[in-house]
Amino acid sequence: MTVTAVPERAGRDEEGRGRAGLLVTPVFLLAVCAALYLYVRGLDLDPIERRAIDRDEIVRQFGQHVGLVAVSTALVLAIAIPLGVLLTRPRLRRLSAPFLALANVGQAVPSIGVLVLLAVTVGIGFRPAVIALILVSALPVLRNTMVGLQGVDRSLIEAGRGIGMSRTAVLLRVELPLAVPVILASVRVAVILNVGSATLAAFTNAGGLGELINTGIALNRTPILLTGSVLTAVLAMAADWLIGLVEHVLRPRGV
Numbered sequence: 001m002t003v004t005a006v007p008e009r010a011g012r013d014e015e016g017r018g019r020a021g022l023l024v025t026p027v028f029l030l031a032v033c034a035a036l037y038l039y040v041r042g043l044d045l046d047p048i049e050r051r052a053i054d055r056d057e058i059v060r061q062f063g064q065h066v067g068l069v070a071v072s073t074a075l076v077l078a079i080a081i082p083l084g085v086l087l088t089r090p091r092l093r094r095l096s097a098p099f100l101a102l103a104n105v106g107q108a109v110p111s112i113g114v115l116v117l118l119a120v121t122v123g124i125g126f127r128p129a130v131i132a133l134i135l136v137s138a139l140p141v142l143r144n145t146m147v148g149l150q151g152v153d154r155s156l157i158e159a160g161r162g163i164g165m166s167r168t169a170v171l172l173r174v175e176l177p178l179a180v181p182v183i184l185a186s187v188r189v190a191v192i193l194n195v196g197s198a199t200l201a202a203f204t205n206a207g208g209l210g211e212l213i214n215t216g217i218a219l220n221r222t223p224i225l226l227t228g229s230v231l232t233a234v235l236a237m238a239a240d241w242l243i244g245l246v247e248h249v250l251r252p253r254g255v
Helices: 002-041 047-052 055-087 093-108 111-121 126-150 154-162 167-204 210-219 222-250
Strands: none
Touching: 002 222, 047 210, 047 222, 055 093, 055 126, 055 167, 055 210, 055 222, 093 126, 111 126, 111 167, 126 167, 154 167, 167 210, 167 222, 210 222
């Protein structure tokens, strides 16, 4: 009894620490936002600074940034995860190397280069920026989906097949649940890449917090630059925290 009680108690303690850790991030982010607000409020802003960091203007740019990140990440998940699953199936496994090489191109080229290339060939605005963000962040999700599925113990797959489960049932009920931690780790990377790269979308008239950062640099206005930079960092950490919550819920017990 004592031997089994210790691991159970340790597991409960670890789960409790994990839940406590999930509460630290939102408190910290609220404190950062409050500190930024008090800092800006205590400054004697000139007309340019007041116009750039007006509340309505910040809300508009923040919404544009969230839209860029949300749409591009959703499309990355819709494309990269199914493609990664298909490339781990026996019939298509030989195509995995060419697809990974193609995805590598998107990450090897600097984000600003992808944006400029698409601006020249496709145009400027929201859609080219989303396409560029997909090209930048698709590789981690595609690769980790394949790695996660390939890392599932073959004996578990064979056991599922042995009790009469179809290939699809084994994929949905055995392989994908066990690969969730690896896949979600790549989603975290993709989201943070998108949040950072989306600041460059301002160069192609797609909006976002990059407008604040560019304005602050161009006009040498530290309050504007600091506001855009801090809000971008807060958004990245908030997105990472939300994915951490999803991972906590979806992670199979004991994994």
